[in-house]
Amino acid sequence: MNALRLLWVFARVGAMGELAYRANFWLQLLESFLAMGSTLGVVAVVVSQTDSLHGWQPAELVAVVGVYFAILGTINLVIAPSLSQFMQDVREGTLDFTLTKPEDAQLLVSVSNVHVFKLIDVVFGLAVLALATARLGTEVGPVQALAFASALLLGAAIVYSFWIALATMAFWFIRLENVLMIFWMVYGAGRWPLGIYPDWMRWGLTLLVPVAFAVTVPAEALTGRLDAATLGGAALVASFALAGSRLFWRRGLRQYSGASA
């Protein structure tokens, strides 16, 4: 509850900050439009050559793109800007202000910077997802919808844990801007269902960088491909990831307060 309260506070502050530069809204709109357009364009090229890709129908592939954008937007909305801000604060020493606030420090740094315009990606993603689902023609029952929502939530939790763990390394290495790029370099692969990739890559995209959980699993849930075992596995991974990254964060914080001048 407290997390939502703080998220709301920072979202409001973030909105005020961004509205100071209105032109950015239009730029973001254009950027999201182009990104979505080009991604769908590639999908269109592929499906013009084949009816199904590794068992995924055209509309299902579009659904994957929708999930991909919704998650992308969510990361860029709060996780990425907040954690970049955090790493900058470590470098510049302004993290001290955060650490003297009477709130959980991990929570504060995780929501401290909200780029509201990135909601556009989320909205585009969800809209494309809705269109694709309508195209599928199959009824999305309550069980499927629930599975989808859970998979999405679990995916978000796993991605968040991954990010916070990467960012926490700043406590030791101070200068580490590029580490967040690791995620972006790999995340692009999530535009396609993981099944189309060779085995070694699938493993990497599941275990090293959790693209599978973020995009493919929710998409599978929506298209009726997901079995209970996978969902259960995702829940397990999410719990471990959250707990593990929390522990890691604490170690990092301890390191920071032990070593910085």
Add this chain to the structure above:
Amino acid sequence: MAAPEPNADAPAIRVRALSKTFDVPVRAAGLRSALTSIVKRKTRAVEAVREVSLEVAAGEIVGFLGPNGAGKTTTLKMLAGLLHPSAGQAHVLGFVPQDRQKAFLRQITLVMGQRNQLLWDIPVEDSFERNRAIYRIAPADYRRTVDELSDLLDLGELLDKPVRNLSLGERMKCEVAAALLHTPRILFLDEPTIGLDVTMQRRIREFVADYNRRTGASVLLTSHYMADVEALCKRVVVIHHGRILYDGALSELVQRFASHKTLNLELEEGDEGAGTDLSRYGEVVSSGAGRASLRIPKAETPATTARLLSELPVKDLTVEDPPIEEVIERVFSAEAE
């Protein structure tokens, strides 16, 4: 965890043999050692704070003096819960700072003159609002505090301006206000007036003094500007190489460490001490146009004054303590010897 209930007579801050050692990476110059350090880092232990003990009463303002790297900020950070001490204990309002309990953090504040917590792009008051939400200040209390602060610091026109449009001094006033919205009982001020012009420095100083009077908050202040310390702190703690060299009244510091006094002479016109070699009396700091300043060892001051008055046509003579900066410098050099 239960919040300790501080009793009124207990010192607000109690520090016993507090030490902090950092492992600082070291490497020799050159590419080779730069490459080696990627794989294997050598570190060296640096004792930033050594066995510091002190007590600060509720409502007291204490100035921390010391050259750069003396350990002032490190001490402050340990007391604010930002750094874990390597040894020793600290209690602030009955809390152990590094436990960072919410009840503790709600009662302290930190102002760093060289760093900002206000957000760059949004109006000042929106940054205030963020702090209001984090500290969960009731809207009525918040309104009252903001009104008070903006009266005292003259913030009226600044509140709805984006921070990037403020001057350094204006920004600092807003930083101070933002740090006090939750009416903390302990203020850690690390160089709060650095880089400000004289008027703005005085403004901030007067405000801190006033806040201390009104709320009875304790203030720990580090500053490079002696004027800050002279105006605010009856008590100073002089730190050098991580150790406390002096802890006591500011006036006492001058008494104890000033070895010399300054004699300012004005001689009768027409006789500007021509031919008189003033260096017979003491070290000539300046002379000319019928005036001179001499630096005299403290013990010899009465005798020298008498000699000057009897041997020269003195029109006016004043005896002064040396400027505090000089005294402090002496404290540091005495320790180095």
